[in-house]
Amino acid sequence: MQLNGAEIVIECLKEQGVDTVFGYPGGAILNVYDELYKHRNEIRHILTSHEQGASHAADGYARATGKVGVCFATSGPGATNLVTGIATAYMDSIPIVAITCNVGVSLLGKDSFQEIDIAGITMPITKYSFIVKDVTKLADTIRKAFRIARTGRPGPVLVDIPKDVTAAVTEYQKEELGKYIPDQPHMNEEEIGRVMSMLEASEKPYVFVGGGAVLSGASGEVKEFVEKLDAPVTDSLMGKGAFPGTDPRYTGMLGMHGTKTSNYGVSECDLLVVIGARFSDRVTGNTETFAKNAKVIQIDIDPAEINKNIIVTEELIGDVKEVLKILNKRLKQQRHPDWMEKIRSYKEKYPLKYHPDALTGPFIVEEIYRQTKGDALIVTEVGQHQMWAAQYYKYTKPRTLLTSGGLGTMGYGLGASLGAKTGCPDKTVVNIAGDGCFRMNMNEVATAARHNIPVIQVVINNHVLGMVRQWQDLFYDERYSATVLRDAVDFVKLAEAMGAEGIRAESQEQFREGFARALELNKPVVIDCQIDSDDKVWPMVAPGAAISEVFDEEDMAK
Numbered sequence: 001m002q003l004n005g006a007e008i009v010i011e012c013l014k015e016q017g018v019d020t021v022f023g024y025p026g027g028a029i030l031n032v033y034d035e036l037y038k039h040r041n042e043i044r045h046i047l048t049s050h051e052q053g054a055s056h057a058a059d060g061y062a063r064a065t066g067k068v069g070v071c072f073a074t075s076g077p078g079a080t081n082l083v084t085g086i087a088t089a090y091m092d093s094i095p096i097v098a099i100t101c102n103v104g105v106s107l108l109g110k111d112s113f114q115e116i117d118i119a120g121i122t123m124p125i126t127k128y129s130f131i132v133k134d135v136t137k138l139a140d141t142i143r144k145a146f147r148i149a150r151t152g153r154p155g156p157v158l159v160d161i162p163k164d165v166t167a168a169v170t171e172y173q174k175e176e177l178g179k180y181i182p183d184q185p186h187m188n189e190e191e192i193g194r195v196m197s198m199l200e201a202s203e204k205p206y207v208f209v210g211g212g213a214v215l216s217g218a219s220g221e222v223k224e225f226v227e228k229l230d231a232p233v234t235d236s237l238m239g240k241g242a243f244p245g246t247d248p249r250y251t252g253m254l255g256m257h258g259t260k261t262s263n264y265g266v267s268e269c270d271l272l273v274v275i276g277a278r279f280s281d282r283v284t285g286n287t288e289t290f291a292k293n294a295k296v297i298q299i300d301i302d303p304a305e306i307n308k309n310i311i312v313t314e315e316l317i318g319d320v321k322e323v324l325k326i327l328n329k330r331l332k333q334q335r336h337p338d339w340m341e342k343i344r345s346y347k348e349k350y351p352l353k354y355h356p357d358a359l360t361g362p363f364i365v366e367e368i369y370r371q372t373k374g375d376a377l378i379v380t381e382v383g384q385h386q387m388w389a390a391q392y393y394k395y396t397k398p399r400t401l402l403t404s405g406g407l408g409t410m411g412y413g414l415g416a417s418l419g420a421k422t423g424c425p426d427k428t429v430v431n432i433a434g435d436g437c438f439r440m441n442m443n444e445v446a447t448a449a450r451h452n453i454p455v456i457q458v459v460i461n462n463h464v465l466g467m468v469r470q471w472q473d474l475f476y477d478e479r480y481s482a483t484v485l486r487d488a489v490d491f492v493k494l495a496e497a498m499g500a501e502g503i504r505a506e507s508q509e510q511f512r513e514g515f516a517r518a519l520e521l522n523k524p525v526v527i528d529c530q531i532d533s534d535d536k537v538w539p540m541v542a543p544g545a546a547i548s549e550v551f552d553e554e555d556m557a558k
Contacts, residue, residue: 001173013043013070019044022069058096059096066217079118083125084411092405096156099142131161145159187317196327214240223247234258244395257387258541261346261347267548269294280309285547290547299323361531364460375428377399381432428519431456439485445498445499449499457527464480465485468483503517
């Protein structure tokens with residue numbers, strides 16, 4: 001049948017099973033929005049307050065559901081406002097498709113009004129970026145964009161469409177979406193044999209789980225592998241929930257704000273099995289000393305991650321789930337009672353702890369855990385509150401912590417929480433923010449109110465840029481340059497002005513009552529939690545130090 005380009009865009013989205021699009025219209029993309037209006041009963045559109053909110057919402061939708069998130073923007077500034085969200089998705093391997101429209105083909109390259117080479121700008125931060133100048137190639141390009149976004153190591157793809165292409169007409173033929181079958185691992189019997197020998201010879205193994213285990217849906221295989229290997233487990237920020245945080249084998253996060261147990265254990269182990277993690281500098285600390293006593297096995301879908309930051313002993317390339325299926329079939333039950341007892345003694349000796357009586361970030365996170373019974377989707381911004389959310393909420397399932405790990409994007413969480421709640425309407429969604437992060441994209445509270453998306457926004461308000469100030473306190477002789485936010489901004493009034501409920505908490509009891517009320521209201525709520533400006537995230541590893549040099553507040557006092 002004959003369709004114009006805008007009709008093809010919408011039909012292709014329907015082919016891909018897209019039920020929600022986040023975006024902001026403008027002149028260049030009007031044809032697509034006009035067609036979207038005709039299909040508003042099939043594809044829901046969430047009008048965000050800013051295009052960056054749309055890209056973060058698409059990201060949050062993808063992380064929470066496992067499906068490809070979609071966002072729309074017009075040309076020029078509309079398109080460039082997506083860039084931070086696209087880069088956030090790229091760093092964390094999140095599948096989104098960003099569709100932008102541009103000036104007409106004849107106006108490209110002439111500095112036309114609101115023209116920008118968005119395909120060129122996003123080339124380094126996408127798996128692929130397209131500009132479609134021929135309507136006959138539009139349907140195939142959109143299908144290819146979704147396929148690239150979701151296959152292999154996932155990631156964002158951009159499709160830029162000149163306005164006259166959205167108006168041009170061509171023949172369109174519907175295609176059925178095929179079932180995704182992961183690629184089989186690229187490894188031979190010799191490699192598998194060497195890995196099996198290392199697993200069976202180890203006396204002090206440790207398993208380190210990253211975001212790849214979440215993306216591949218491998219939580220069941222991870223648990224089986226860990227139990228067969230009889231090993232303790234640590235994770236990265238992105239790996240939360242791939243292994244249950246309530247399991248006795250779990251020792252907490254690894255790295256700069258990881259637990260002493262995990263940092264000491266990985267430093268002492270003789271074998272480190274790394275599942276879908278990329279050895280971020282926040283995890284490794286000083287790479288010269290990282291796991292220096294251990295042989296390292298890295299399982300990853302992306303060959304580019306092998307030996308990039310840490311030289312490994314053996315690698316297995318492939319989808320984590322598929323690789324672990326093979327290993328689990330061959331691995332016989334191992335026993336390491338002395339090693340497991342040593343790790344258990346570390347957990348007992350070095351628990352996470354905080355001041356019990358004041359309203360603090362750790363208390364807030366633990367109270368959220370108690371009241372949601374560990375069954376919420378937790379979204380965060382970036383900073384101290386992010387680390388507290390990683391440390392004190394026990395994630396038992398994958399896709400339950402949504403956070404910007406690689407890019408560290410302040411302003412990410414509120415938009416992402418809207419995407420998560422839209423994709424998972426039956427789940428309680430809580431965005432935990434610092435006051436500095438909340439200021440960046442707090443306009444999305446209006447989006448939540450406009451579309452009646454009942455997310456709970458918890459602002460851990462210390463009136464400073466907490467993590468930056470913590471570094472200034474510890475490493476810059478308390479020179480608090482541009483990190484103090486004490487002004488007249490009232491987040492409760494601001495929430496009410498935007499159509500949400502505003503609650504202030506200045507004590508533990510006020511937060512308990514306020515959060516319980518937020519759970520009952522079923523509408524957007526902002527809880528402004530007043531905490532001390534000098535609260536810090538403990539433990540900590542100084543930048544450039546070995547993770548075995550982890551220290552906490554008691555160590556500082558000594």
